[in-house]
Amino acid sequence: MQTITFIGNGNMALSIAKGLRESYKIEVVGRSFEKLEKFEKELGVNIEKSLLDGFNIEQKTVLFCVKPSNVEEVASILTGRARVIYSVLAGTTLKRLREHLNPYAVVRCMPNLAASVGKSMTTLTGDEIYKEEAKELLGTIGTTLWLGSEKELDIATALAGSGPAYLALIAEALADGAVKEGMKRADAMDVMRGLFDGFGKLIQDIHPALLKDAVMSPGGTTAAGYGALEEGGTRAACIHAIEKAHKRAKELS
Numbered sequence: 001m002q003t004i005t006f007i008g009n010g011n012m013a014l015s016i017a018k019g020l021r022e023s024y025k026i027e028v029v030g031r032s033f034e035k036l037e038k039f040e041k042e043l044g045v046n047i048e049k050s051l052l053d054g055f056n057i058e059q060k061t062v063l064f065c066v067k068p069s070n071v072e073e074v075a076s077i078l079t080g081r082a083r084v085i086y087s088v089l090a091g092t093t094l095k096r097l098r099e100h101l102n103p104y105a106v107v108r109c110m111p112n113l114a115a116s117v118g119k120s121m122t123t124l125t126g127d128e129i130y131k132e133e134a135k136e137l138l139g140t141i142g143t144t145l146w147l148g149s150e151k152e153l154d155i156a157t158a159l160a161g162s163g164p165a166y167l168a169l170i171a172e173a174l175a176d177g178a179v180k181e182g183m184k185r186a187d188a189m190d191v192m193r194g195l196f197d198g199f200g201k202l203i204q205d206i207h208p209a210l211l212k213d214a215v216m217s218p219g220g221t222t223a224a225g226y227g228a229l230e231e232g233g234t235r236a237a238c239i240h241a242i243e244k245a246h247k248r249a250k251e252l253s
Contacts, residue, residue: 001025003048004137005057007074008065009039012088015115016063019141021045029055056080062103068092068252075100084130086137090157091252093150094126107134108150110157113164115141121163123147123156158245166241171196 002024006013009030017026017039027048030036036049058080064087066074071092082103088111089097097106107126114120120142124134135144147153171192178188202211216222229235 002061003027004063005029005060006063006065007052007055007057007078008067009035010065012111012115013063013065014039014042015113015120016065016088016111016138016141017043017047018116019118019120020137023140027060053077054079057082059083062086064089064097064101071096072100084127084133086134090161091154091249105130108153109134109138110153110161111138111141112161118142121145121160123153123160125150125153154249155242155246157249158242162241162245166238167196 003026004020004024005027006017007029009028013028017028020026021043025048026043026045027050028036028039029050029052030039031052033049033051036047040047040049052074054077056079060080060082062082062085064085066089068089068091071089078101082101084105084107085097085101085103086107086109087097088109090110092108094106094108097103097108105127107124107130109122109124111120111122115122118141120138122138122142122144123146124131124138124144125147126134131146135146138144145156147156174195175185175188175192178191179185183191199211206214212226216226
């Protein structure tokens with residue numbers, strides 16, 4: 001069974017490890033054994049645990065999950081040269097990773113929060129020789145898409161990486177609207193969750209515009225509500241959100 005070495009033991013590392021634990025041996029490297037033991041307990045399987053200082057990554061398959069601001073510091077205390085580094089660091093370029101970590105190969109990965117339930121939309125780019133391995137590895141936590149450039153990955157970060165927060169805002173707002181009209185909060189939340197569950201399946205095969213047209217009959221309730229969303233600038237705000245998040249991703253790089 002192949003070993004995957006996690007450098008970093010935060011929430012994203014744990015989410016990805018949950019997807020990999022059935023098919024790979026997990027090794028986790030962090031700053032304290034206490035946190036590593038907590039990681040192991042939450043993961044629910046035995047892992048190899050090591051401290052970061054002086055850890056040798058020679059020929060290892062590494063999932064790099066530290067904070068972007070800590071790249072240089074962490075790189076300075078690791079030894080050896082990794083076979084390949086899969087980095088989940090937002091805004092951290094392939095060039096920066098190569099300069100500081102000197103791996104034989106590197107792939108940038110952008111999973112999202114749904115990794116914890118095996119439904120991440122993960123985008124990838126980097127050394128093409130590892131394209132298929134990357135898709136198989138990250139495919140354990142959901143859907144993958146290999147992109148042709150880092151620019152596209154930064155845009156995907158704004159869409160899929162940050163997207164759960166945008167959808168959470170919309171979900172909460174829709175439930176608030178139902179409560180405002182007189183529905184009990186618990187019932188509104190149940191209806192909203194059912195809505196998102198069904199919509200998630202429909203959107204896989206049907207274009208958003210066609211879904212909208214199928215629901216919106218002339219002069220009906222949906223048309224009235226949809227008009228209110230347009231009056232509120234919902235479409236423009238969503239487009240602007242992607243623009244601002246993409247800009248921030250470029251600033252981080």
